[in-house]
Amino acid sequence: MSDGPAIRLERLLPFAVVAAAAVLFASELMITFEFTPPGAEALDEQSAADRHYYAQIILAVGAVAAMFGALATGSKPAAMAVAAFGVVSLLIFLLLDLPDANQIGTLDDARESFFEAEAVPQAGFWLELVGALGLALSGAALATLTPEQIAALRPGGGREPKRRDRGRRRPAAAGEQAPGHEEVQGEPAGAGREESRARSERG
DSSP, X not given: OTHHHHHHHHHTHHHHHHHHHHHHHHHXXXXXXXXXXXXXXXXXXXXXXXXXXXXXXXXXXXXXXXXXXXXXXXXXXXXXXXXXXXXXXXXXXXXXXXXXXXXXXXXXXXXXXSEEEEEEEOHHHHHHHHHHHHHHHHHHHHHTSOHHHHHTTSTTTTOOOOOOOTTOOOOOOTTOOOTTOOOOXXXXXXXXXXXXXXXXXXX
16 A cells, blocks of 8 residues: 555656656747846846757757657666756756856947846746756656556556456366256166167157
């Protein structure tokens, strides 16, 4: 009985991978930073695609494809590939985006040359954090399962095949007559021959 909650949590892993990949995919289509001068409104912005060249989209799609391959074949290397995609996406966030958050630097703009501005994180920044972290964690959890456990996560993978006992006849035991071949009890052994003689004499 104690294995029930653990099994239910394992079956949620594919949904967690897909959800994290979807969030990561969406973050690459959004704004990561707005550049705002001190005490003023934002004068410029930078999208995630401009920073990563759609790398997070490629990683998100690759993770989902590897997950479906793992479920279809029970492949542990494919499950480990899901974790690898998640780790790479998290490294991109930690090494490229996180260090620039809330940093003040000099920018060049058509309206004002070389102004000081702060890189203010936007929705794309936070979605990238959630998606990359979720994909790394769910992928790592999937990679810890055995091939049998991975294969059991696909729809119908954990169900036992139904036994078909209908139409099968139980073999007769020693000394037991098969159905339809019962001997007629109480009839003498030579009764058949005497009856045939009587019929021939009448004829």
